[in-house]
Amino acid sequence: NFATTQDAPNVASRTPPYTKLLKNLATVRSVLAPTRALTLAEKILYSHLDSPAESLLTNTDNGKSIRGAANLKLKPDRVAMQDASAQMAILQFMSCGLPSTAVPASIHCDHMIVGEKGADVDLPASIAGNKEVFDFLESASRRYGIEFWPPGAGIIHQSVLENYSAPGLMMLGTDSHTPNAGGLGAIAIGVGGADAVDALVDAPWELKAPKILGVELVGELSGWASPKDVILALAGQLTVRGGTGFLIEYFGSGVDTLSCTGMATICNMGAEVGATTSIFPFSSGHIPYLQATHRGSIATKAAELSGMPEKQNLLRPDSGAEYDQVVTIDMSTLEPHINGPFTPDFSTPISRFSEVVKEKEWPETFSSALIGSCTNSSYADMTRAEDLVKQASAAGLKPKADFFITPGSEQIRATLERDSTLSTFESAGGVVLANACGPCIGQWKRTDGVEKGTSNAIFTSYNRNFPARNDGNRETMNFLASPELVTALSYAGSTTFNPLTDSISTPSGESFKFTPPKGQDLPSAGFATGNPDFLPSAPTPTPSVEVKVSPTSDRLALLDPFAPFPESDLSGLKVLYKVKGQCTTDTISAAGPWLKYKGHLPNISENTLIGAVNAATGETNVAYDNDGSSSSIPALAKRWKEAGQDWLVVAEHNYGEGSAREHAALQPRYLGGRVILAKSFARIHETNLKKQGVVPLTFVNEADYDKMLACDDVDTQGLYDTLRNGGKGEVELVVRRDGKEIARVKTKHTLSKDQAGFVLAGSALNVLARKASE
Ligand code: F3S
Numbered sequence: 001n002f003a004t005t006q007d008a009p010n011v012a013s014r015t016p017p018y019t020k021l022l023k024n025l026a027t028v029r030s031v032l033a034p035t036r037a038l039t040l041a042e043k044i045l046y047s048h049l050d051s052p053a054e055s056l057l058t059n060t061d062n063g064k065s066i067r068g069a070a071n072l073k074l075k076p077d078r079v080a081m082q083d084a085s086a087q088m089a090i091l092q093f094m095s096c097g098l099p100s101t102a103v104p105a106s107i108h109c110d111h112m113i114v115g116e117k118g119a120d121v122d123l124p125a126s127i128a129g130n131k132e133v134f135d136f137l138e139s140a141s142r143r144y145g146i147e148f149w150p151p152g153a154g155i156i157h158q159s160v161l162e163n164y165s166a167p168g169l170m171m172l173g174t175d176s177h178t179p180n181a182g183g184l185g186a187i188a189i190g191v192g193g194a195d196a197v198d199a200l201v202d203a204p205w206e207l208k209a210p211k212i213l214g215v216e217l218v219g220e221l222s223g224w225a226s227p228k229d230v231i232l233a234l235a236g237q238l239t240v241r242g243g244t245g246f247l248i249e250y251f252g253s254g255v256d257t258l259s260c261t262g263m264a265t266i267c268n269m270g271a272e273v274g275a276t277t278s279i280f281p282f283s284s285g286h287i288p289y290l291q292a293t294h295r296g297s298i299a300t301k302a303a304e305l306s307g308m309p310e311k312q313n314l315l316r317p318d319s320g321a322e323y324d325q326v327v328t329i330d331m332s333t334l335e336p337h338i339n340g341p342f343t344p345d346f347s348t349p350i351s352r353f354s355e356v357v358k359e360k361e362w363p364e365t366f367s368s369a370l371i372g373s374c375t376n377s378s379y380a381d382m383t384r385a386e387d388l389v390k391q392a393s394a395a396g397l398k399p400k401a402d403f404f405i406t407p408g409s410e411q412i413r414a415t416l417e418r419d420s421t422l423s424t425f426e427s428a429g430g431v432v433l434a435n436a437c438g439p440c441i442g443q444w445k446r447t448d449g450v451e452k453g454t455s456n457a458i459f460t461s462y463n464r465n466f467p468a469r470n471d472g473n474r475e476t477m478n479f480l481a482s483p484e485l486v487t488a489l490s491y492a493g494s495t496t497f498n499p500l501t502d503s504i505s506t507p508s509g510e511s512f513k514f515t516p517p518k519g520q521d522l523p524s525a526g527f528a529t530g531n532p533d534f535l536p537s538a539p540t541p542t543p544s545v546e547v548k549v550s551p552t553s554d555r556l557a558l559l560d561p562f563a564p565f566p567e568s569d570l571s572g573l574k575v576l577y578k579v580k581g582q583c584t585t586d587t588i589s590a591a592g593p594w595l596k597y598k599g600h601l602p603n604i605s606e607n608t609l610i611g612a613v614n615a616a617t618g619e620t621n622v623a624y625d626n627d628g629s630s631s632s633i634p635a636l637a638k639r640w641k642e643a644g645q646d647w648l649v650v651a652e653h654n655y656g657e658g659s660a661r662e663h664a665a666l667q668p669r670y671l672g673g674r675v676i677l678a679k680s681f682a683r684i685h686e687t688n689l690k691k692q693g694v695v696p697l698t699f700v701n702e703a704d705y706d707k708m709l710a711c712d713d714v715d716t717q718g719l720y721d722t723l724r725n726g727g728k729g730e731v732e733l734v735v736r737r738d739g740k741e742i743a744r745v746k747t748k749h750t751l752s753k754d755q756a757g758f759v760l761a762g763s764a765l766n767v768l769a770r771k772a773s774e
């Protein structure tokens with residue numbers, strides 16, 4: 001029971017280009033249908049190929065072996081960016097000199113808002129502290145026609161679900177939880193800024209075609225079990241690496257029992273198992289949600305499309321579509337789960353949790369319970385939590401742990417305020433934080449007296465629980481659970497409490513036991529709009545707007561293009577550092593306090609490789625120059641940059657694992673890094689290096705790693721020809737020490753024709769800028 005609303009005036013511009021997609025689907029089918037049936041994800045993804053027939057035929061053995069093999073060149077429909085990552089994306093976009101973005105785009109100011117005392121106090125303080133960055137993003141949005149959601153408007157993924165996601169859409173987002181939009185039938189993929197720029201300038205965006213992991217949902221959730229428990233249980237089964245290289249497609253009779261926002265929660269946390277993205281098919285839960293969010297015409301169109309004959313059907317998988325792997329979850333028997341600490345795949349059903357707490361000697365009390373965030377702040381989540389608070393309040397109980405609520409958007413906040421849900425939380429002592437990430441991304445000023453370094457537990461309905469993520473304290477154990485479970489546990493303040501079976505004593509000495517929570521998927525009176533100041537700007541480019549970047553700023557700096565590759569091989573490179581062991585993107589570009597310099601390449605480059613271990617000495621971040629003097633790695637790199645000395649890094653396996661953080665490629669390039677020579681690379685980082693004009697090479701003989709030392713001189717042989725031949729050719733390194741040749745190191749590379757072009761031009765951005773000016 002919900003209020004159907006009129007379409008928003010901008011709904012046409014937010015409708016996926018169905019006519020084009022259906023035409024592309026026909027081409028895809030003409031290539032692939034003779035060989036096999038298609039999954040839903042394949043249909044939507046391949047219908048977004050730039051020139052589908054050419055890509056599928058040339059890439060993949062007549063279309064037979066696409067998954068896990070083909071490099072897809074895709075044209076996404078839309079881009080969404082959050083404030084921290086948008087800075088570098090926009091700076092790179094500006095270098096291309098275009099008057100507006102080629103596809104609709106939006107910026108959401110959510111990551112830089114602190115959560116402490118409540119929205120009224122925290123929001124103005126955070127806006128003042130980050131004014132320069134917000135002004136930059138706002139002025140760039142006006143100039144290039146990007147919809148700008150100001151601080152306080154909401155968290156990127158919630159705003160995207162409420163406004164932009166739609167069945168059949170393909171979107172890139174500069175945030176790893178972008179797949180949240182898959183809950184509404186979109187293919188939405190988290191990327192770095194340079195990838196977002198591809199879409200913003202209308203260049204094809206490359207993706208290795210993912211394998212498809214089918215998750216069959218059967219049965220129906222009941223009682224305490226919630227959509228969050230589906231993904232918490234799945235993460236336990238798959239582990240944090242189980243989804244790598246896969247796109248997760250949900251199917252089965254259980255799908256139609258889920259609400260749209262519940263499906264979004266499930267897709268959101270697909271990021272926790274390493275999946276490229278997750279998607280649900282168009283289903284009955286989508287129609288009321290689209291209608292309630294002023295997009296009834298999209299619901300009507302999608303219903304029509306999903307009723308089309310199978311051959312032309314973009315929104316349903318073909319019968320007989322095969323998945324590379326299938327997992328089945330019976331929601332009827334699903335128990336609430338709690339995942340953590342420190343990793344989202346350590347999953348324990350609530351019935352066993354107290355036992356595990358004792359076994360592992362985890363803290364038996366906890367002091368903070370936090371609900372909401374981009375993962376879990378839907379109307380259903382909040383009204384189910386409200387039901388529990390009402391039950392407890394009626395029994396005279398107050399939460400024993402501090403209780404924080406983060407609404408995901410102004411729309412949901414205003415609706416919950418109107419419907420008295422927020423006042424129910426507040427009268428129980430709950431603190432409503434700003435509509436922003438806050439404690440989920442470390443922007444939490446904790447006031448419950450827990451000192452840094454002290455082991456302690458918190459419960460959240462968020463999605464990640466890596467050490468130090470919430471409060472900067474590596475000893476804080478963040479246990480992930482549904483908002484219902486977090487709320488109920490807050491009344492016990494005990495990690496061994498099971499609200500399904502246990503009771504709490506009330507102040508009058510009686511025994512109180514919760515009954516299973518009840519809520520409502522959508523508000524009966526429709527969604528409230530809330531503060532009109534939080535609505536986004538109109539997406540009309542205004543070329544006269546000056547984009548504000550102060551030349552004296554320490555937060556933002558315009559980018560100078562990287563110089564093109566010399567017209568010869570590289571000679572006289574020097575080994576800056578020989579890294580021992582693991583070297584993640586965090587090792588190369590640390591996060592934490594450095595995040596505030598994301599828009600200032602020279603300043604953030606001061607953290608380059610500071611986590612890397614010196615293979616010769618075992619020291620971390622201690623580099624030695626030719627004369628034996630030592631300094632930090634970035635200090636030596638800076639000195640060499642100033643002296644015009646280009647360099648390379650020598651490293652071991654899986655260099656650049658961890659994330660798509662493009663700063664880990666940009667910074668070495670900025671400081672004069674030309675080559676990374678490793679035993680192997682993490683795939684995304686290897687691509688990022690090539691995009692920034694750094695050449696990733698791997699050893700043919702891993703034993704050659706042992707032959708090389710810091711400060712060795714290195715010349716490349718065959719690299720220039722390889723680049724000119726579109727990536728075809730072999731590269732050898734001539735290594736000299738004290739003027740004498742000590743080794744010839746054979747290397748391998750994975751440069752494609754396009755990537756060879758990036759390196760020759762100096763960077764992918766230089767190629768895009770050149771094309772844009774033609
Ligand atoms: Fe923000 Fe945390 Fe979501 S950082 S986007 S609320 S995962």
